[in-house]
Amino acid sequence: MAIRTISLYNNDDTNFYHVERAGYITVSDMIFASFTDMINNGFNPVSVAINNDFITPPRIVQGTWPPYVQTYTIAKAGSGYRLGENVSIVASNIIIPLVAKITKIDNTSLLKGRVTDFDVFDPPEYGVPAPAQPANAVYFDVNTNSQDTSFFSGNFVARQGSVSSSAVVYPTGFRSVPLIKGGGASPSYKTPTLWDAQFGVNGSGVDSTGAATPANTWPTNTNTLWSFNKDITNVVVGSEIFSDDPSASIPAGTYITNSISNYIVNGIVYTAAAGRDPETYSETRLPFTAFLVSANVTIPAGTQIKVRGRGLQFFSNTKPAESFTVTLEAGGGVDPLNDAVGVFGNVAQTTTNNNIVVINNINSGNSWKPVIYPGQQITSRLLSGSLTANQIVTVISANMSINYQSAVVTLSSNISFGIANEPVSLKFSELQPWRISANVPNTQTVNIYAATPIQLEDNGNIAFVTDSLGVIIDRAGALGAAPTKTGLPDPTKAYEGFINRSARVKTQPQAFPLNYALTITNRGIFLGVWEGSWSTLQQNSLAARDSYFNWFLIQRPVNKITGKILTTGTAPVFCVNSVGYKYYKFIVREADVLHPYQGVDGNTYRLFVNETGATPIIAQDKTGYAYRTPADAHYKDSFALLNTTNQIALTEDSKYLVSFLHNLTTPRFRYSEELDMIGQTSADVCMASNEISITAYQESGPRLYKALPANNVYNSGLRICVLKKMP
Numbered sequence: 001m002a003i004r005t006i007s008l009y010n011n012d013d014t015n016f017y018h019v020e021r022a023g024y025i026t027v028s029d030m031i032f033a034s035f036t037d038m039i040n041n042g043f044n045p046v047s048v049a050i051n052n053d054f055i056t057p058p059r060i061v062q063g064t065w066p067p068y069v070q071t072y073t074i075a076k077a078g079s080g081y082r083l084g085e086n087v088s089i090v091a092s093n094i095i096i097p098l099v100a101k102i103t104k105i106d107n108t109s110l111l112k113g114r115v116t117d118f119d120v121f122d123p124p125e126y127g128v129p130a131p132a133q134p135a136n137a138v139y140f141d142v143n144t145n146s147q148d149t150s151f152f153s154g155n156f157v158a159r160q161g162s163v164s165s166s167a168v169v170y171p172t173g174f175r176s177v178p179l180i181k182g183g184g185a186s187p188s189y190k191t192p193t194l195w196d197a198q199f200g201v202n203g204s205g206v207d208s209t210g211a212a213t214p215a216n217t218w219p220t221n222t223n224t225l226w227s228f229n230k231d232i233t234n235v236v237v238g239s240e241i242f243s244d245d246p247s248a249s250i251p252a253g254t255y256i257t258n259s260i261s262n263y264i265v266n267g268i269v270y271t272a273a274a275g276r277d278p279e280t281y282s283e284t285r286l287p288f289t290a291f292l293v294s295a296n297v298t299i300p301a302g303t304q305i306k307v308r309g310r311g312l313q314f315f316s317n318t319k320p321a322e323s324f325t326v327t328l329e330a331g332g333g334v335d336p337l338n339d340a341v342g343v344f345g346n347v348a349q350t351t352t353n354n355n356i357v358v359i360n361n362i363n364s365g366n367s368w369k370p371v372i373y374p375g376q377q378i379t380s381r382l383l384s385g386s387l388t389a390n391q392i393v394t395v396i397s398a399n400m401s402i403n404y405q406s407a408v409v410t411l412s413s414n415i416s417f418g419i420a421n422e423p424v425s426l427k428f429s430e431l432q433p434w435r436i437s438a439n440v441p442n443t444q445t446v447n448i449y450a451a452t453p454i455q456l457e458d459n460g461n462i463a464f465v466t467d468s469l470g471v472i473i474d475r476a477g478a479l480g481a482a483p484t485k486t487g488l489p490d491p492t493k494a495y496e497g498f499i500n501r502s503a504r505v506k507t508q509p510q511a512f513p514l515n516y517a518l519t520i521t522n523r524g525i526f527l528g529v530w531e532g533s534w535s536t537l538q539q540n541s542l543a544a545r546d547s548y549f550n551w552f553l554i555q556r557p558v559n560k561i562t563g564k565i566l567t568t569g570t571a572p573v574f575c576v577n578s579v580g581y582k583y584y585k586f587i588v589r590e591a592d593v594l595h596p597y598q599g600v601d602g603n604t605y606r607l608f609v610n611e612t613g614a615t616p617i618i619a620q621d622k623t624g625y626a627y628r629t630p631a632d633a634h635y636k637d638s639f640a641l642l643n644t645t646n647q648i649a650l651t652e653d654s655k656y657l658v659s660f661l662h663n664l665t666t667p668r669f670r671y672s673e674e675l676d677m678i679g680q681t682s683a684d685v686c687m688a689s690n691e692i693s694i695t696a697y698q699e700s701g702p703r704l705y706k707a708l709p710a711n712n713v714y715n716s717g718l719r720i721c722v723l724k725k726m727p
């Protein structure tokens with residue numbers, strides 16, 4: 001699969017990143033790539049669970065990225081294996097070895113028991129990228145959980161051993177003793193002793209003295225051993241033979257090339273009916289299996305022979321996981337209230353009892369530009385500093401210089417610095433972390449959550465939400481439509497979860513490749529995903545719309561005049577998202593609220609788009625569980641943020657307007673700030689993928705926004721645009 005990067009903008013100095021990529025066939029690959037972008041630009045991996053069950057906590061948790069799984073394929077089929085045998089492999093690039101049961105073999109070739117398929121006992125977990133290297137299989141004892149190179153699949157006792165360079169007779173069919181008529185003396189073939197003298201002991205062609213019998217009519221062959229057992233089911237042609245008996249000489253790698261099962265005649269029985277003629281002689285038979293082997297061997301009679309499969313090899317390699325859960329935490333590069341490092345500097349001069357100080361030589365241990373934010377606490381870095389441990393002084397405002405190397409800082413209290421160039425540090429005394437978790441249960445589905453570390457735990461577990469009776473009704477911080485009452489998205493419903501293409505693309509995902517646009521700033525993140533086309537062309541039903549445009553925005557708001565981030569007070573983190581052309585919002589966290597708001601329980605009325613057409617209707621959510629607050633309609637204690645219907649965006653002087661999301665509220669407060677990472681406008685004033693230049697706030701130049709797919713047919717309705725570049 002060829003992945004094409006449409007555009008890339010990265011400016012470390014302003015702590016800004018934007019990328020657009022196209023051509024993903026699976027949702028899992030798209031999440032793998034987008035979350036890699038996030039980790040490289042401000043997010044820290046907390047847990048990565050491979051092959052986890054969505055309901056129970058994951059088994060394997062690692063704090064590193066990316067999530068690779070160990071893969072195994074058959075490099076050489078081998079021979080002589082049986083169904084149900086357990087094998088394992090060891091190689092230098094294998095972190096967790098394969099333990100597998102052979103489930104399919106091929107017996108059509110000359111050498112039987114070629115392995116064609118296997119099932120793993122314990123699914124391969126994770127590894128690191130490594131070249132495929134053939135590794136030999138060994139047997140595995142599941143009872144002792146150990147590898148055993150001497151494990152055998154069957155054994156038999158050699159009644160006649162092959163002797164190197166000697167011709168050994170083996171029987172190929174029935175040989176009958178002639179029937180003798182007459183009433184006189186018994187015929188010469190009457191006793192087994194005489195019979196052996198003619199045909200050899202047990203039909204071997206050699207009498208008791210070692211001399212060849214005159215009637216040696218059975219064919220001979222080298223490299224043959226046989227046993228007096230008719231059915232030896234544990235022995236398979238193609239198997240390697242070996243023995244623990246030191247008297248046996250078996251070259252390493254010797255294997256069975258053929259087997260013959262039949263009977264030999266080992267004696268006669270004389271039957272005489274009183275007063276009747278003739279006397280009758282009948283033969284007695286002994287079942288046998290003869291084995292041809294690939295090399296000359298010396299095996300004394302009575303030696304126990306062991307057999308095992310041979311030659312099976314696996315390729316071991318790694319590939320990106322198709323099913324995983326990853327949890328990331330926003331670092332200081334995404335949210336200043338999560339920056340544990342802060343900034344450092346020196347006071348410009350001595351200060352006596354003043355709440356305004358000038359700080360020079362501002363720097364940080366972070367990779368982004370050093371910024372002083374309101375709410376940060378200032379402390380002296382001298383051992384005998386002028387700030388005591390009990391003195392808490394915070395930043396009210398900071399006017400940064402153009403190069404961010406100095407600032408005029410207004411503090412909450414008067415302060416004295418008795419030493420010029422006294423070093424100081426500024427950082428938030430209490431961090432307010434939040435996280436993003438993506439659960440990928442299969443290659444075409446992802447469920448995304450935004451919450452605090454209390455709900456998105458370090459071990460990868462995602463908290464459930466219960467009602468007053470303890471019934472599970474939701475998952476904490478879930479994006480997308482209200483799920484079923486189990487708290488888990490319904491895989492058959494396209495608009496539950498964040499992206500669910502399982503039913504839509506079925507076996508032909510290449511017909512609907514995925515694109516994504518990602519923007520990360522020092523106040524939040526936007527991720528938008530759509531299928532192929534930039535426009536929504538079909539209108540018969542929502543499911544038929546080909547753009548399939550889903551997105552989310554998580555950010556702290558900015559001042560509508562200055563564009564500076566809100567870092568004081570409750571400092572809420574807002575989440576706005578769209579799944580299936582329905583729009584939701586919730587508060588990820590506040591300074592004193594350590595969980596997401598889940599909305600209001602009960603039947604609700606919301607503005608939806610009719611499933612059978614484009615006409616907006618007022619529809620009732622009849623599930624009884626409306627644990628999502630609509631973002632496109634006024635709601636209890638909540639203003640609408642988006643106008644998702646056809647709208648007017650042109651002014652009377654022929655200009656069009658793009659507005660940022662405002663009217664922000666939490667269940668407690670209303671805010672005058674706004675969300676600036678996306679804008680909204682009428683879809684027909686600009687086309688999808690257009691770049692829009694917008695001069696905002698008090699910045700030195702215009703910003704660049706990228707127009708994304710519309711939410712209605714033929715470029716109508718709402719169009720959002722995402723921040724692509726900052727001055």
